[in-house]
Amino acid sequence: MGWELDAAEPVLKQAGFRLQVTATLAPGRMPEGKRRVVRARRLSNESIELVVVFSRVFNPPPGANEEAI
Numbered sequence: 001m002g003w004e005l006d007a008a009e010p011v012l013k014q015a016g017f018r019l020q021v022t023a024t025l026a027p028g029r030m031p032e033g034k035r036r037v038v039r040a041r042r043l044s045n046e047s048i049e050l051v052v053v054f055s056r057v058f059n060p061p062p063g064a065n066e067e068a069i
Contacts, residue, residue, distance in 0.1 A: 005035040
């Protein structure tokens with residue numbers, strides 16, 4: 001846990017796993033920075049879900065269109 005996704009992804013793929021990556025953010029926040037793995041859950045013998053958070057998050061300016069980002 002805590003690996004950057006860019007480092008964890010090739011290691012797991014080389015080991016034969018298919019990955020499903022899910023990002024999580026607090027409501028109203030916007031992602032920024034590197035993605036770090038905070039949870040790994042085996043979905044099947046060959047598939048793993050990685051939950052990632054961003055190294056930085058920020059509040060969007062008032063009126064920003066979050067759907068466009």
